[in-house]
Amino acid sequence: MSTSTKDPIFLLCDTVRETSFALQKYLRHGHVEKVYQNGWLHRLRKLGLIAEAEVPLQVRDEDGTVLGDFFADLLVQKGLLVELKAVKQLTDEHVAQVLGYMRASGIEHALLINFGSARLEIRKFVLNDAFRVESAATPKPKSFLSLLFAPLCASLWQ
Template sequence: MPLLLADEAFAVVGAAIEVHRELGSGFLEAVYQEALEFEFTQRQIPFIRQQPLPIRYKQTILNKLYIADLVCFDQIIVEIKAIQQLTSVEHAQLLNYLKATHKPLGILMNFHSRPTLEWKRLILSNDT
């Protein structure tokens, strides 16, 4: 079975690896986000920064919006972190965002890790 949005995810992660290679670890999340936006533009990866996304609860849209760091290809939520290590808390947070917004794929990126970018690909499924 082919991976969901494989080419798109590959492009997004490749851009993030380049940002991590250039900047290394130690900056705040906002720095990595701006660098990623630059890299996405250079690579012609469509994205929206700080996109407000509605949260559905049962049949109701809540007033509180989730603000995604980046949404790429209108289907991939990119969540940027600059923390010591990704944990189940960050995984659960992104899975909740996927459930609430009905986006099919999330990519969790941690730029604080060394020597390479730490990233996880999370998919919205009926099991999550």
């Protein structure tokens, strides 16, 4: 796909990945998460991007009641959530954390980046309507499995 027709969020993800690889190449692994966060912010801001650290976000109930707060590691251009880790290996808990942040904030795109392993790990997540947290005023989406298998089942019963 040519750069001119690529969706801006994917171009932003590419820039973040390139910046992360360059930072990993320079720093290597072995530092605490905050060092990578500071380096990452510095490099993205040098590129002219809006990059914020420790962004406060709220988890709300269906009726809008605030259930709790959390701080996203990074938010880029107000539309890309980035969770940084400096651990030996990413776990299911790290993935669940990112997905929870996405659902709570409504931010559709996120990257989970681990600087702690020998090789840089980057995972991309896209929140779709099947997994979005809904308010009481909007109908609940069908389950993931029903969305996945509905076309198959419909074709079998015709």
